[in-house]
Amino acid sequence: MSEGVEWALHSCLNLTWLPSGTAVPAAKLAAFYGLPAAYLNKQLQALARAGIVMSTPGPRGGFQLARSPERITLLDVVVAIEGPDEAFRCEQLLKRGPGADPEVDYRQACLVSRAMRRADLAWRRELAEQTLADLKDQVERQYPATPGNTVNRFTALRA
Template sequence: MSEGVEWAIHSCLNLTWLEPGEAVTAARMAAYYSLPAAYMNKQLQALARAGILTSTPGPRGGFRLARAPEDITLMDVVTAIEGPEEAFRCEEILRHGPGEHEGVDYRRGCYVSQAMRRAELAWRRELAGQTIADLRDTVERRRPSVPGETRAWFANLRT
């Protein structure tokens, strides 16, 4: 997984703590983590294309959540950044090994492929079962000062 997934999840989490109607530019979000603004913008645009964020142009524009945090799963964010493709791609190398048989679907018959698919399904289920709201609630419970500190930081930054 690319680092963009981490950036995107943190960005969504930060957006949960903003005042209603407030938006954050890609440059401001990037400055929060000392990340390159252009690359952060790429991640935020991908989230907007996926319907996770909305993007508003103009001097008071920026990004905000398009859906309630309860309706955004970690899998939604991963898919927005990485795409829907499977992490493990069976290249059917058995087809080129000894005992080759025409017409055999090696993706279905290969035990390595089966094990990797089971693991990926478990991973996807876990990510689909966790929302941005779940993360927000955990942070607020364990670090209650973070929401206020995040709001204050974004309110005071002039980027």
């Protein structure tokens, strides 16, 4: 998984603490963590294509969440950045081994492939069950100063 997923999740989480309708430029989101703005902007554009954030053009423009944090799952963000493909890709290595049957689809028959597919499904289910709102609530309980610090930091970055 690329670092873009981490960047996108943190950026989306930071947007949850800002007042509704507040758009933040990619450069300011990037500056929050000292990230390269051009690369973060690519992640934000992928999130926009997926309907997770929306982009507002112009001097007061930027990015904001396109829907409520309760309606954005962690899996939504991962899929927006990484795509929908499974993490493990069976290349049917068993077809090259001794006694291989060229007629068999080893993606289905291979126990390694099946185990990896089950693990991928469990991982996706877990991510699909967690929303940005869940993550926001956990952060607020464990680190109550974070929302205020985030808003203050973005206010300072606007100046």
